Amino acid sequence: MKSKEAVLLSALAIPQLASALDNGVGLKPHMGWSSWNVAQCNAASAKYALATADKFASLGLKDLGYEYINIDDCWSTKSRDSAGRLVPDPAKWPNGVKAVTDRIHSMGLKFGLYGCAGDKTCAGYPGSEGHEKSDVAQLVSWGVDFWKYDNCYTPCRQNPRPQTCTSPSGSTKTWYAPMRDAILGAQNTRKLHFNLCNWGRDEVWTWGATYGHSWRMSVDNWGDWASVERIGSSAAGIHQYSSPGGFNDLDMLYLGSPKLNVNQERLHFGLWAITKSPLVLGLDLDKISNSTLTIIRNKGLIDINQDSVGKAATTFRPPGAPSPVGGKIYPYWAGPLSDGVVIGLCAGTSAGTYSVNFKDVPGLGDSRSYLWKEMHTGQTGNGSSVTTA
Numbered sequence: 001m002k003s004k005e006a007v008l009l010s011a012l013a014i015p016q017l018a019s020a021l022d023n024g025v026g027l028k029p030h031m032g033w034s035s036w037n038v039a040q041c042n043a044a045s046a047k048y049a050l051a052t053a054d055k056f057a058s059l060g061l062k063d064l065g066y067e068y069i070n071i072d073d074c075w076s077t078k079s080r081d082s083a084g085r086l087v088p089d090p091a092k093w094p095n096g097v098k099a100v101t102d103r104i105h106s107m108g109l110k111f112g113l114y115g116c117a118g119d120k121t122c123a124g125y126p127g128s129e130g131h132e133k134s135d136v137a138q139l140v141s142w143g144v145d146f147w148k149y150d151n152c153y154t155p156c157r158q159n160p161r162p163q164t165c166t167s168p169s170g171s172t173k174t175w176y177a178p179m180r181d182a183i184l185g186a187q188n189t190r191k192l193h194f195n196l197c198n199w200g201r202d203e204v205w206t207w208g209a210t211y212g213h214s215w216r217m218s219v220d221n222w223g224d225w226a227s228v229e230r231i232g233s234s235a236a237g238i239h240q241y242s243s244p245g246g247f248n249d250l251d252m253l254y255l256g257s258p259k260l261n262v263n264q265e266r267l268h269f270g271l272w273a274i275t276k277s278p279l280v281l282g283l284d285l286d287k288i289s290n291s292t293l294t295i296i297r298n299k300g301l302i303d304i305n306q307d308s309v310g311k312a313a314t315t316f317r318p319p320g321a322p323s324p325v326g327g328k329i330y331p332y333w334a335g336p337l338s339d340g341v342v343i344g345l346c347a348g349t350s351a352g353t354y355s356v357n358f359k360d361v362p363g364l365g366d367s368r369s370y371l372w373k374e375m376h377t378g379q380t381g382n383g384s385s386v387t388t389a
């Protein structure tokens, strides 16, 4: 296999870009961990949540900005109680959810849960359709900070409703609106981060910012190179929709997947960072390798992801470069930062050396010298072009 390599540069010599942000939720892409890839339903427990919070502290991840401990599908019992409430599975949450959120908050971290807009979650647990207000009241009472909202068993022309509807009766907006309104209604008590997971349907990037703080723009990342290519390449065309308070969510980081080599992991992390995707680890932190740990602890890339300007990088075509190919990762990316420009040189489909003249980079555009820093090696330089090592 050819080696694949991502090189990311920050040229530091252009004037400060203006940014005027309010205080609120989701002004930067959220960073954290999610349980699903770790052990699917079995990881939806207090034990995993608390062990991960401890790992955030001991591995230095909290200090780098990893904040949310998010539990995915299967945390509740299979049916609601007689009052219509969701019930945390007592085998997984022996002391309830609040005991866990209290502990996580005391560590300076945040806690997320998962629900679904249909009548069942994807794994067949109770969905929130018709229970939006009371479910939000319950989340608020537990001190939950984040709510991922999936799209299984939603209104469908197929009968009975399938897990994944191919002929929806209405737009996903129809069933995401009641939950958005319930979350807005509780805003004075608790500000929840609302993460839409409609798998990129109905061009969610065009309306996601009026419904939530982040939205999945594709179907799942399956942890293979094909997923990284499919999702990463399609982020280029929708970059303009990401801004503070509303970000394209490229799905969990599948670093630690046995299907990715270290260069592919670097590209995966770097591309998610510069496209301002949430950085949500989908791996078991007890089993993380040193090389993966080095990548997820790259402070330069994290700072680029969390930059206050909050605008996603996209592709640009230098003179003489070939046209982008759909579904493949184009080598040349750039986007604005508060103190310069981030340039991504991604050997996505073929190994090799890539060069760029700064005058060809959107946001730079003249022939003077720029200071630059490569984010994986820390190498710095000063000139009118740069070439990957």
Ligand SMILES: *[C@@H]1O[C@H](CO)[C@@H](O)[C@H](O)[C@H]1NC(C)=O
Binding pocket: 290
């Ligand atoms: C990982 O790094 C730690 C600390 O530097 C070291 O003690 C350990 O031996 C390394 N493990 C591997 C598998 O290289």
Ligand SMILES: *[C@@H]1O[C@H](CO)[C@@H](O)[C@H](O)[C@H]1NC(C)=O
Binding pocket: 369, 371, 382, 383
């Ligand atoms: C960068 O290079 C230019 C041109 O050689 C030079 O004028 C400038 O002083 C250098 N800047 C720094 C900070 O080294």
